[in-house]
Amino acid sequence: MGIGKVAAIACATLFVSSSSDSDSPDAHSPENPGVFIMGVDGMDPVILSRLIDTGKMPNFQGLAREGSYQSLATSDPPQSPVAWSNFVTGMNPGGHGIFDFMHRDPATYAPVSSATRAPEKAGSALHLFGYVFPLSGSDPENNRGGTPWWDALIAGGVDVEVYRIPGNFPTPESKAKVLDGMGTSDLRGGFGTYTLYTDAAVEKDDPKGDIQFVTVHDLDLDGTPDTVTSILRGPPDLFHLEPGQVPREGDYLTIGLTVHIDPVAAVSVVEIAGQRVLIRQGEWSDWVEVTFDLLPMGIMPVSGAVRFYAKQLRPQFQLYVSPVNISAAKPHTPVTSPDDFVEDLFAEVGFFYTQGMPEEQEALKDGVFDEDDYLKQVALVQEDTRRLLDLALTRFEPGDATFMYFSDIDLQSHMLWRHKDPKYPNAPDHPAYDAAISPGHTRDIENLYRDVDAALGEVRRRLPPGTLLIVMSDHGFQPFSRDVHLNAWLRENGYLVMKPGKTTGYTFGDDVDWTQTRAYGIGFNGLYLNLAGREAQGIVDPADADALMSEIARGLETFTDPDRGEGVVLRVDRSAEIYSGPRIGEGPDLLVGYNVGYGCSDQSTLGEITERVLEDNTSRWSGSHLMAAEVVPGVLLVNRKLSSDGHDLTDLTATLLSHYDIEPLPGMIGEPIL
Amino acid sequence: MQTYNDVAGAIFDFLLAPFGHDFALFDLVLWPAVMGVAALQVYKHVSNQRAIARVKKQISMHLLEIRLFRNDIAQVLKSTGAILVKNTVYIGHNLLPMAVMLVPMVAVMVQLVAHYAYAPSRPGSVELLHLTLAPTASVSPRDVSLKLPPGVTLDAPAVRTADGQVFWRVRAEQPGDHVLQVSVGGEIFEKGWAVGGEPRKVPVKRLRSWEALLYPGEAAIPSGAPVLSLELGMNVRPLAYLPDGELGILIWAMVLSMLAGFALKDLFGVTL
Numbered sequence: 021m022g023i024g025k026v027a028a029i030a031c032a033t034l035f036v037s038s039s040s041d042s043d044s045p046d047a048h049s050p051e052n053p054g055v056f057i058m059g060v061d062g063m064d065p066v067i068l069s070r071l072i073d074t075g076k077m078p079n080f081q082g083l084a085r086e087g088s089y090q091s092l093a094t095s096d097p098p099q100s101p102v103a104w105s106n107f108v109t110g111m112n113p114g115g116h117g118i119f120d121f122m123h124r125d126p127a128t129y130a131p132v133s134s135a136t137r138a139p140e141k142a143g144s145a146l147h148l149f150g151y152v153f154p155l156s157g158s159d160p161e162n163n164r165g166g167t168p169w170w171d172a173l174i175a176g177g178v179d180v181e182v183y184r185i186p187g188n189f190p191t192p193e194s195k196a197k198v199l200d201g202m203g204t205s206d207l208r209g210g211f212g213t214y215t216l217y218t219d220a221a222v223e224k225d226d227p228k229g230d231i232q233f234v235t236v237h238d239l240d241l242d243g244t245p246d247t248v249t250s251i252l253r254g255p256p257d258l259f260h261l262e263p264g265q266v267p268r269e270g271d272y273l274t275i276g277l278t279v280h281i282d283p284v285a286a287v288s289v290v291e292i293a294g295q296r297v298l299i300r301q302g303e304w305s306d307w308v309e310v311t312f313d314l315l316p317m318g319i320m321p322v323s324g325a326v327r328f329y330a331k332q333l334r335p336q337f338q339l340y341v342s343p344v345n346i347s348a349a350k351p352h353t354p355v356t357s358p359d360d361f362v363e364d365l366f367a368e369v370g371f372f373y374t375q376g377m378p379e380e381q382e383a384l385k386d387g388v389f390d391e392d393d394y395l396k397q398v399a400l401v402q403e404d405t406r407r408l409l410d411l412a413l414t415r416f417e418p419g420d421a422t423f424m425y426f427s428d429i430d431l432q433s434h435m436l437w438r439h440k441d442p443k444y445p446n447a448p449d450h451p452a453y454d455a456a457i458s459p460g461h462t463r464d465i466e467n468l469y470r471d472v473d474a475a476l477g478e479v480r481r482r483l484p485p486g487t488l489l490i491v492m493s494d495h496g497f498q499p500f501s502r503d504v505h506l507n508a509w510l511r512e513n514g515y516l517v518m519k520p521g522k523t524t525g526y527t528f529g530d531d532v533d534w535t536q537t538r539a540y541g542i543g544f545n546g547l548y549l550n551l552a553g554r555e556a557q558g559i560v561d562p563a564d565a566d567a568l569m570s571e572i573a574r575g576l577e578t579f580t581d582p583d584r585g586e587g588v589v590l591r592v593d594r595s596a597e598i599y600s601g602p603r604i605g606e607g608p609d610l611l612v613g614y615n616v617g618y619g620c621s622d623q624s625t626l627g628e629i630t631e632r633v634l635e636d637n638t639s640r641w642s643g644s645h646l647m648a649a650e651v652v653p654g655v656l657l658v659n660r661k662l663s664s665d666g667h668d669l670t671d672l673t674a675t676l677l678s679h680y681d682i683e684p685l686p687g688m689i690g691e692p693i694l
Numbered sequence: 695m696q697t698y699n700d701v702a703g704a705i706f707d708f709l710l711a712p713f714g715h716d717f718a719l720f721d722l723v724l725w726p727a728v729m730g731v732a733a734l735q736v737y738k739h740v741s742n743q744r745a746i747a748r749v750k751k752q753i754s755m756h757l758l759e760i761r762l763f764r765n766d767i768a769q770v771l772k773s774t775g776a777i778l779v780k781n782t783v784y785i786g787h788n789l790l791p792m793a794v795m796l797v798p799m800v801a802v803m804v805q806l807v808a809h810y811a812y813a814p815s816r817p818g819s820v821e822l823l824h825l826t827l828a829p830t831a832s833v834s835p836r837d838v839s840l841k842l843p844p845g846v847t848l849d850a851p852a853v854r855t856a857d858g859q860v861f862w863r864v865r866a867e868q869p870g871d872h873v874l875q876v877s878v879g880g881e882i883f884e885k886g887w888a889v890g891g892e893p894r895k896v897p898v899k900r901l902r903s904w905e906a907l908l909y910p911g912e913a914a915i916p917s918g919a920p921v922l923s924l925e926l927g928m929n930v931r932p933l934a935y936l937p938d939g940e941l942g943i944l945i946w947a948m949v950l951s952m953l954a955g956f957a958l959k960d961l962f963g964v965t966l
Contacts, residue, residue, distance in 0.1 A: 239856035246856045280859070283836075285851035289861045298822055298863045300850050 053486035055679055056416060057423045057672075058479060059107075060472055061100060061186070061202075062430030062645065064496035065091040065655045066443050071469055079477040083491065083657050092656035093668035094495040096598055096649040097545035097611050100202060100430065101134060103494035103654075103669055104186040109166030110673030110688035114599030116166040118187060119607035120543035122625060127556045130528035131542045131626050135187060135203045137163040143263045151259045151315075162190045165603060167685050169676050170196035173421050176682045181415060183408050184425035189376065194357040199365065199408075201425050204355055204376035206343035207255045207312075207324040208272060212375050214383050215341040217250050217279070223387030236281065236337050248279040248337060252292065254312035254344050255322050255352075273312040273322070279339060286333050299330045304400060307371035309347055323347035325371050327400070331393060340388065342397075346374045369407045378404070379431040385640050391461050394435065402428060402471060409475060413482045421676065426475065428468045433497045436464045437643030441499055451501055451636035488679060488694075492672060493654035500644030502581065503621040503637045504588055504614060506541035507629040513575055515539040516629065527627035535559060539572055542627050544620045544646040546608030547572065547592075569594060569610055576612060581634055588634070590615045590648040601687055613648025620646065660694055667693050699910040706805040707895070715893035718810050726947045729802055730954025731962075733795045737955075738964045740791040747965045749787065753780045803947050808911045809895045811940045813931045814888040820849050820865045821927040823885065825876055827858035828902070831920035833879035835860050841875040844868070846887065864926075866890075878920050885924050886912055899925035 071077045072084065083089070095103040095112070097120060105111075105118040113119045122131040143157025164187055170180040174196045184201030191200055206212055214229040216222070222231055230253055236245035251274040256267040265271075278291040286301035290308075297305040305328040314320040324344035331338040346355055348366045355374045356362040365372070378401045383389040389397070409424055416422050433442075438454070440462035441447035449458075476491060483489060507527070510516035517536035518525060525531020527540050534550060534557035541547050549565055552558040560568060573592035581588050593611040595604055614620070619637075623630050645652040656667060670690030677684055678692040710721050756773040763769040815821060825838060835854035842848060845868030853861040864874070869890025876883045886897035897912040901923050906914030915921050930939030936946060959966050 242856075280853055280855035280857075280861075282851065282853040282855075285853075287851045287853050289853045289855065289859075296822055296824065296861065298850055298853055298861050303850075 052419045052680060053484065053488065054416070054419045055421050055488040055490065055676060056479060056483055057421075057676075058426065058472075058476065058489075058491045059104075059185075059423060060426045060429055060491065060493045060655075062433050062495060062497055063469070063472070063493035063655050064433070064443060065653060066496070067465070067469065068655055071466065071473075076466070076470060077473040079473045079480060080491075080657065083476065083480065083489070083659060087489075087657065087659040088662040089655070089657045090662065090665045090667070091496075091653040092492055092672075093666070094645075094649050094652060094654050095669060096593060097613070098495040098645050098647065098649045098652045099544060100494055101187045104202070105164050105166075106669040107492075107494065107672055108168045108185065108187065109164065110169065110670045110677075110684065110690050111166045111601055112599050112670065112689060113601075113607055114595070114604040115601030115687045115689075116164050117603035117606055118164055119595075120546050122543040122546075123606070124527075124542040124546070124548060124627070126548075126554055128528050129532070129534075129540065129542075129555070129627065134543075135163055136160040136190060145263050152262060153259065154263050157263050160190050162188065162192050164188075164192075166687060168192075168194065168196075168198075169673050170194065170198060170421070170423075172677055172682055172685055173680060176680050178680050179417070179420045180422070181412060181420065182423040183412055184427070185423060186376070186425065189355065191354040191357050196357065197361045197364075198357045199361065200355050200374075200376070202376040202427065204346070204374055206375050207322065207346055207352075208253065208344065209256060209267075210343075211377060212343040212380065212382055214343055214380055214388070215252060216383075216388050217248060217277075217339040217341075218337060220336040220338065227386040227388065228382040229386060229388060234337065242283065244283040245337075246281050246283060248281075248339070250277050251275065252277050252310065252326070252341060252344070254310065254324055255314075257314070259314055273314065275310060275312060281333050281337075288330055288333055288339075290328050290339070297328060299328055301330050301333045304329045304396065309349060309371075310344065321350075322352045323350040325349070325374075329393070329397070331389075338388075340383065340393075342380065343375055345378075348372055348374055365408070365411070368411050369404075372404045372408065373401060377427065377431060379427065379435075381431055381435050381641075384435055391436070391439075391457055391464075395464065398428060398432060406475070409478065413479065416483065416487075418484045418487070421680075424479075426472055429465070429472060429493075432468050433465055433643040434641050435643075436461060437497070437499055438640065439464065442466060443497065443499070447499060450499060450642050451638050452640055452642045489659040490672065490675075491655070491657040492669075494669065495645045495649075495654050496652040497643050497645050498616045498647060498652055500619045500642055500646075501617045501637055502584070502588075502619075503635050504618050504624070505621050505628075505630045505633050505635075506547065506612065506624045507627070508624070508631070508633040509576075509579065510539055510541060510547075510572075511629055512633055515572060518629065523629075524631055525629050527629070531629065538568060540627070541612075541620070541624055543608065544625050545611050545613070547610040547612055549609045551609075565609070573610060581618075583634070586617075587615050588618050589613060590651065600689065613650075614646070616647065616651050618647065619644045656693075658693070662693055664693070696906075696914045696916075699907065699914060702801060702805065703910050706802075706809075710805060710809050711895075715809065715895070718893070721806065722810065722943075722946060723950065725802055725806060726950035727954040729799055729947070730951035731958060732798065733951060734955050734959060734962050734964050736795045737791045737966065738962065740794050742787055743965050746784065746787050749780050749784045750965070753777055753784070756780065799951070803944055804908055804910060806947055807940050807943050808898075808909070811931055811943045812896045812898055813893055813929045814869075814891055814896055815866050815929045817866055817869050817890045819889075819929070820863055821887075823862040823864050823874065823876075824923075824925045824927075825860045825878075825883075826922040826924075827860075827878070828920055828922045829858070831858070831878075833920050837879045839877045840864075841877065843872045843874065845870050845889070846872050846874065874926075876921075876924065881920065883915065883919070883921055883924055885926060887926055893931075896928065897926075898928050899923060 072081045095106045101118050105116045109116045118134050123134045125132050144155045146153040173180045180196040182198040186202035189200040189204040217232050217234045234248050234250050237247050238245045239247045253272040257273050280289045289298050293310045299305045307325045309325050311321045311323050325347045327342045329340040331340050348371050380397050384394040412422050412424050438450040438452040439458035442465040515538045517533045519533045522531050537550050538560050539549050549560045550558050551560050576589040576592050579588045591613045595607045671693050674690035675692045756776045759773040838860045847865045849863040849865040866889040872887040874885045888896035899909050900912045900915050902915040932938050933942035936942035
């Protein structure tokens with residue numbers, strides 16, 4: 021009997037559904053109605069106002085009428101990682117240490133991601149049976165300093181849930197339930213490497229994706245090609261890489277993939293990792309979990325999840341595979357805090373995009389996707405957002421603090437602006453305007469705004485009465501029609517000197533004569549002095565830095581576009597003057613605030629020195645906000661009457677804390693808006 | 695093969711789920727425990743109990759030698775070698791009873807899997823129906839067609855592969871125990887699909903080889919038929935703290951039967 025009893029209890033534990041919530045009892049005050057924040061990346065006040073005025077955003081109109089609507093000052097520079105870090109920590113970059121998408125390594129002059137603080141040095145390793153076993157070293161850490169507002173709220177007894185917050189990967193430890201957003205890598209360690217299997221040529225010479233040229237074989241010799249076999253690349257083969265070694269193409273784990281194409285209908289079956297999915301031409305599959313083995317016999321599996329898109333099966337073969345997302349079912353690295361929050365999410369909504377910027381804009385940039393393909397994929401991301409929003413609203417209780425992030429407007433404003441300027445209706449055509457495609461996509465961005473309006477309607481309908489509702493964006497948008505190659509401008513003006521015989525090249529490598537170079541650019545708005553004692557080959561005496569910065573700033577602020585007669589740069593700020601906090605010294609010396617329509621080119625951002633200084637931006641990346649902060653403010657809507665305006669992102673952080681009567685943390689600079 | 699499945703199915707359909715499939719716990723405790731007790735009896739009568747006791751005693755003795763003479767490397771190595779030899783002898787004594795126990799234990803576990811590893815599909819769900827033609831079949835994949843009952847619709851055209859497979863994506867519109875009919879060169883093969891409703895024994899796959907013994911939820915495909923297998927993606931039953939579906943049930947049954955065996959060995963006077 022004893023055994024039976026024990027077994028029965030064990031069984032009851034094992035087979036009873038695991039729906040029980042391990043939340044501790046509510047610690048927040050029941051009198052506090054709580055707060056719900058919708059963070060809409062890239063929502064622009066000019067576009068929003070026009071849509072409200074024309075009655076196309078009824079829920080935003082209702083919220084503005086009921087409470088307050090004003091513009092919200094963004095960060096300087098107005099880049100998402102910086103702006104969201106301001107919001108998360110209530111500090112400016114001098115405090116939290118995120119100055120740009122890209123920072124630079126002063127030892128090598130190479131661009132490095134701002135998201136991660138890399139280990140100081142690679143650890144040692146044991147070589148055994150052909151494998152490399154690391155013996156020391158540490159995992160990469162999140163580079164954002166300061167204390168997130170959710171940690172302050174949790175410490176104050178508030179239940180907090182944060183969905184897809186940018187810049188939170190690698191995931192810092194926290195008791196708050198936080199799902200990482202923008203900046204979360206895919207399984208390969210990048211920010212989204214897609215795979216295309218094709219037997220046709222691709223548009224770009226240097227696509228960002230993994231292009232696999234395949235042959236469609238005719239296995240049954242009936243005259244109709246029917247079968248493709250290839251591989252899917254997953255995470256780096258870590259046990260065959262030396263510590264710190266950057267993986268090359270052959271250094272990734274792979275699994276086999278077979279595609280069967282029906283001889284008659286435009287439909288196929290993809291077989292991968294023991295699973296099969298049937299997809300029609302033009303259709304996306306559901307998620308497929310794929311597992312890569314780091315060690316033999318499944319000792320150390322790494323799970324990912326992918327979706328397939330049968331772009332074309334015949335006459336040309338083009339099968340697209342999404343970047344291998346970290347599996348929400350079995351993440352090998354945390355994408356939430358606490359680690360097991362992702363299990364709750366997976367149990368409720370199944371697989372979802374864990375990749376930080378899930379809209380596959382690289383495929384559109386590369387011409388692998390056309391607009392219709394892209395928007396089809398965007399709709400999948402929106403579906404994810406809707407499911408997570410529904411879950412967040414279901415879990416929300418009076419007194420809670422919940423944040424929900426919406427990515428679509430930002431990425432699609434970047435990608436689709438060229439078709440029809442949504443901000444300036446009479447603007448001339450963008451250089452990347454395509455008469456064959458653009459007329460069919462003139463309302464795409466407007467439609468995305470209206471989708472967010474629908475989400476707001478759902479939020480307003482379901483929130484408990486009295487809940488403080490804040491809708492905010494990190495920045496607005498402007499057209500991006502002219503590429504500025506900042507490093508080329510520095511070269512032309514004698515601040516950056518190339519080695520003899522070279523006019524182009526990279527800041528890293530062997531192209532620049534650092535013994536004569538006084539300044540260089542890396543990042544979308546950053547400009548660094550080649551400062552003695554800081555940069556590896558620095559020559560600028562710190563005593564001369566002030567004069568040099570003034571000289572460069574004057575030069576840039578008077579820099580005129582010869583083709584348009586417009587100023588290229590609105591203003592140049594000095595980090596030391598506009599930032600506060602202990603990490604000022606890590607950032608650029610100068611921040612270049614570009615005029616409307618201008619922005620730093622991708623090449624210069626990544627340290628390239630090009631031939632030309634200015635040129636038309638013919639890329640599909642046609643809208644931007646990487647300019648002077650004052651030309652791209654965000655929006656702020658609150659369901660309370662505000663008595664003042666001129667608020668910025670750090671004020672919202674202060675507001676969240678004051679809403680729960682929590683004192684501001686050291687270093688926070690904002691003031692409550694209520 | 696089919697006869698065995700019919701008989702075993704009739705017996706276990708009667709024995710299993712006396713309180714319904716909602717009370718899986720009853721069967722999943724009772725039958726592994728019964729298996730453990732039955733295994734003890736088999737072990738007691740089939741194995742050489744004296745020899746097993748003797749070899750276990752010898753292993754203990756050599757372990758004691760290692761402890762007593764741990765400073766004498768030569769003795770430690772000698773005793774370790776002896777332990778390895780005696781362990782091999784011990785395993786040898788276990789082979790016959792294991793072989794005898796294997797068949798009935800597999801039979802019971804197969805029935806537990808058939809009843810509890812899968813759940814009916816949810817209405818609205820989409821699954822893949824997969825037919826594999828026998829290599830010796832004279833029909834082509836193009837001669838294969840599907841007839842659907844009311845309540846099930848085709849979600850995408852069929853894919854016929856060069857290596858003799860046919861796939862259909864089917865959608866369960868209505869709950870029910872549906873029967874899908876696949877015509878292969880004019881010969882009809884049926885495939886069940888349990889959709890919605892209470893937990894119950896659900897059909898998973900129809901197989902032609904000995905593997906059909908492992909899936910007694912549906913009739914085996916007759917030998918000589920042009921079809922090798924007919925499978926439908928099924929909804930595996932989630933099991934907390936265990937792998938879902940078949941593996942979870944198998945691990946659970948094995949572990950629980952072993953626990954029962956070890957717990958009751960003294961009661962039944964069995965030396966393991």
